[in-house]
Each structure stands twice: as C-alpha cells, then as structure tokens.
Amino acid sequence: xxxxxxxxxxxKDRDAYTEYQRKVEPIVEKHGGRYLVxxxxxxxxxxxxxxxxxxxxxxxxxxxxxxMATSDEYAPIGAIRHRAAESRSFIVESIDVSNDSPEN
Numbered sequence: 001x002x003x004x005x006x007x008x009x010x011x012k013d014r015d016a017y018t019e020y021q022r023k024v025e026p027i028v029e030k031h032g033g034r035y036l037v038x039x040x041x042x043x044x045x046x047x048x049x050x051x052x053x054x055x056x057x058x059x060x061x062x063x064x065x066x067x068m069a070t071s072d073e074y075a076p077i078g079a080i081r082h083r084a085a086e087s088r089s090f091i092v093e094s095i096d097v098s099n100d101s102p103e104n
Contacts, residue, residue, distance in 0.1 A: 001096065003062045004036070007089035008051040016084035023077045031068035032060045062091055 011017045021038075028035070037056035044050065059065040068074060081087065 001061070002094040003059050003065055003091050004094065005033075005055075005057045005059065005065050005089060005091050007055045007087050008053070009055060010052040010086045011084060012086065013084040016080055020077060020080040020084055023080070024074070027071065027074050027077060028057060028068060031071070032064045033057045033068060062093070065091055 025035070034057065035055070036058050037054055039053050039055070042051055042054060057065075059068070069078070
C-alpha cells in the first residue's frame with residue numbers, strides 16, 4: 001500500500017535548500033519515491049495551521065520511505081536540509097477504497 005511523506009518546510013537559506021533539492025531527487029527516485037507536491041500556492045483551510053512550503057512524496061511502502069531517509073547516501077544531503085530549513089513531517093498510509101472499513 002502506498003504511503004505519503006508530507007512535510008511542512010520553512011526555508012531559512014534559499015541557496016542551500018536549492019542545493020538540497022537538486023541532490024535529493026535522484027535518491028528519492030532510487031527508493032521508489034515520486035514528488036506529488038513540491039511547493040506551490042497554499043490556500044488556507046480550517047484551523048490556524050499556516051505552513052510555509054508543503055512537500056508530498058509518494059513511496060510504495062513505509063519501509064521504502066524510511067530506507068531512503070536513513071540511507072548512507074541521504075545522510076549528507078539531509079544535513080544540508082537541516083541547515084537550510086526547519087521541517088515538520090509525517091508518513092500517512094493511503095486508503096484501500098475497495099475496503100468498506102470504517103477506518104477509511
């Protein structure tokens with residue numbers, strides 16, 4: 001079942017973050033990930049959440065997402081992001097629309 005990594009990112013150093021973007025995409029793709037949202041206009045909804053930038057990446061499984069995030073090749077790239085931005089993220093599983101479970 002697909003999962004989605006959703007991140008709210010507040011960029012502090014645009015040049016460093018641009019370097020991160022350039023270097024991370026091939027690593028995401030190597031682990032089966034694909035970007036669905038990478039920035040764009042945010043239209044406020046309910047509540048007081050005011051994200052700066054949203055990124056959403058689809059992975060085949062949570063294990064694939066975690067393998068990417070903990071890989072040796074990502075570690076130095078992730079360090080760039082940690083210096084360039086503050087991030088909050090989570091992984092959410094997709095729903096099985098063929099299942100009538102109340103969890104859906």
